[in-house]
Amino acid sequence: MKVKIINKSAYPCPQYATEQSAGMDLKANITESITLGSLERAIVPTGLYMALPNGFEAQIRPRSGLAAKKGISVLNSPGTIDADYRGEICVILVNLSKEDFVINPGERIAQMVIARYESVEWEEVESLDSTERGAGGFGSTGVK
Numbered sequence: 001m002k003v004k005i006i007n008k009s010a011y012p013c014p015q016y017a018t019e020q021s022a023g024m025d026l027k028a029n030i031t032e033s034i035t036l037g038s039l040e041r042a043i044v045p046t047g048l049y050m051a052l053p054n055g056f057e058a059q060i061r062p063r064s065g066l067a068a069k070k071g072i073s074v075l076n077s078p079g080t081i082d083a084d085y086r087g088e089i090c091v092i093l094v095n096l097s098k099e100d101f102v103i104n105p106g107e108r109i110a111q112m113v114i115a116r117y118e119s120v121e122w123e124e125v126e127s128l129d130s131t132e133r134g135a136g137g138f139g140s141t142g143v144k
Contacts, residue, residue, distance in 0.1 A: 003051065003114070004051040005050045006048070006049040008029075008047040008088075009029035009046060009047025009048060010106070011106055024111060025108040025111055026048070026060070026091060027106050027109065028105060029047030029105075029106075031105060033102050033105065034102070035101070035103075036102075038095055038100070042093055042103070044093055046088065048088065048089045052082075052114070055118075057081060058081035060074055061111050063108060066109070070095075072093060072097070074091060074094075076092055091110045
């Protein structure tokens with residue numbers, strides 16, 4: 001699938017690290033480092049603008065290494081870039097650790113996955129079909 005992109009960043013367009021990668025890393029398009037204190041958040045620009053085809057979205061997700069090693073996450077994870085959005089892709093990062101985290105220019109800050117979605121048309125009914133789980137909510141399927 002071809003996607004139109006405008007790259008105003010100082011870095012190459014996002015790319016897949018391996019042939020079977022689902023996501024592409026996004027880089028911080030900043031000129032000076034940003035320090036995120038514990039529990040602080042920042043909107044970090046990428047310098048990228050794109051036009052996704054109808055029926056697709058871009059999901060912005062945390063990078064697993066930053067999350068596991070540094071406690072850095074995407075605050076509205078996954079963030080959604082809609083097909084009709086034409087503004088700059090920015091990432092809302094949050095520092096969930098107790099240590100300051102420095103975001104440097106060009107640092108890989110998140111990953112982007114392009115995904116197909118379906119639009120729904122609601123059909124209001126009086127009841128739903130029954131299932132084994134039923135209305136069981138959080139934790140209802142056990143811990144093992």
